[in-house]
Ligand SMILES: Nc1ncnc2c1ncn2[C@@H]1O[C@H](COP(=O)(O)OP(=O)(O)OP(=O)(O)O)[C@@H](O)[C@H]1O
């Protein structure tokens with residue numbers, strides 16, 4: 198016997214067989230029903246896919262912008278550090294009696310402080326200054342060469358011991374000094390001095406009757422530094438007759454606190470009362486401000502981007518929050534009328550089934566089962582169509598992994614549930630109407 | 644239960660239709676009749692005399708306004724409509740002038756349709772035997788639309804007999820058939836009665852032979 202006979206079953210005919218045969222018999226009507234469910238579910242799945250793709254995309258874009266900004270900030274910061282180092286110190290601690298006019302005209306301070314001041318600062322718990330460089334500067338003539346230089350004696354950087362970030366791991370040595378001490382028995386020369394004297398690093402030179410090795414020649418700076426000669430602090434003190442004295446303490450300020458001069462002054466005064474604090478190197482300040490402006494600009498750009506994408510997401514959400522109920526309602530009504538039409542068409546069938554003893558609940562079950570079939574198949578079609586269209590709309594290529602990831606099993610399950618619920622709710626009234634038909638009325642009419 | 648010997652017993656059945664907005668129509672007036680196992684009764688009557696109303700009432704599909712209907716001793720209108728449906732599935736077979744086959748089921752499935760209501764053992768084997776007996780074996784997986792009217796009526800007959808009912812109610816089963824076709828159907832009904840079933844057949848055709856012929860005239864049953 199053919200398969201068609203065999204699946205009628207040994208026990209007889211089942212509801213599902215009846216439903217399947219009827220669907221096959223009235224294919225066009227069923228296809229229209231499927232289309233209707235599919236459109237509803239496609240709208241739903243498409244909207245959800247579009248919205249979640251939008252959210253994912255937003256997160257990606259923002260992460261990207263965030264990363265770009267961070268990179269840019271790092272670049273600026275490194276620039277800044279380099280410039281700071283190249284240009285020298287940006288805070289100068291001088292004796293309070295130091296005249297600024299004299300400082301400018303001489304090119305170096307001419308009022309002196311005890312050398313101990315720098316150690317008081319270094320051990321006084323100061324927070325705002327990182328690197329302290331005590332110097333004794335004075336303008337002299339290189340003996341025998343008729344060359345004006347600024348002699349610059351320094352012991353090298355004095356560590357601020359309590360700032361752990363400037364110490365090596367074991368806490369004993371000073372890490373990475375920005376200005377090294379001039380080694381014993383040698384000199385560092387400003388670019389102009391070296392040029393004038395025809396000296397290079399490694400050469401020997403005589404100053405104040407002593408012979409020194411040239412340790413380093415600095416790059417040209419275009420300011421007083423070009424005519425400076427660096428030596429050990431004790432040598433300068435000896436030659437200049439200023440035992441135990443210095444006339445300036447330079448400090449590299451912490452670069453993140455560019456606007457903190459007031460704070461620095463206050464802190465320094467807490468330790469040393471008879472000094473003044475001067476800020477200089479305006480290019481550094483300008484650079485720092487530029488960096489802050491750039492950062493603010495980048496933050497504003499990110500905020501604008503977030504805002505724009507939020508507005509876009511909001512608009513899409515608002516649109517779908519209207520679209521989805523409208524589509525669900527419309528397709529619900531459509532399914533209602535389709536099933537109602539189907540009930541009309543099948544009145545004689547219902548009558549005869551009732552006459553041969555099929556109960557009302559079974560008649561209702563036949564119609565509800567058909568609605569369920571409509572829901573499940575319609576949901577499957579609608580889900581795949583919706584996700585595809587939604588993903589395409591969100592700009593996801595159908596060949597990408599992201600497209601594959603757009604297929605969310607939870608959303609599929611939800612689509613099935615919504616579709617079956619939609620069909621069950623829309624099919625309920627017609628199914629009850631069908632089951633309540635008076636078979637006598639139907640049979641007499643025929 | 645004194646009347647348990649009757650398959651069908653109508654006592655003083657009155658059915659009046661009350662169409663909305665139109666005068667009431669008395670379709671059956673105080674109709675009483677009995678049918679024993681093996682009985683074959685024919686109800687004749689002009690169009691509109693109440694034949695269909697009588698069969699629907701007897702089959703538990705149309706509640707009378709007065710009187711009672713007993714099938715195998717059960718007062719069927721005392722049952723709930725669901726219980727009455729199940730009762731019909733087991734005890735009563737219907738055959739109609741228009742056959743009322745289900746268009747999308749093949750012959751075998753149409754004959755098996757009563758199993759939707761009451762699944763039973765060996766239903767398919769019995770269906771095949773019936774189809775064979777009605778000479779339709781070669782048409783078993785055809786849809787009704789591919790059958791002649793006579794063949795369709797035989798399918799309807801096979802369907803009515805699948806659950807081996809006690810009572811077959813046939814409303815103009817030969818109305819759409821030629822003489823030969825009618826004769827085949829009537830033979831099968833008589834055969835069913837001979838095997839102990841009871842048949843109540845309504846027709847306007849006075850030539851149909853029966854154990855007992857009853858006449859309906861404007862809802863009143865006259866014995867001849
Ligand atoms: N639903 C109804 N509402 C009102 N009147 C009805 C209804 N059904 C039947 N009738 C009336 O009841 C009477 C009996 O109808 P019924 O269908 O039983 O006649 P019938 O003998 O089967 O006729 P036919 O031979 O033409 O089939 C008729 O006068 C008919 O008009």
Ligand SMILES: [Mg+2]
Pocket residue numbers: 694695696814
């Ligand atoms: Mg009639």
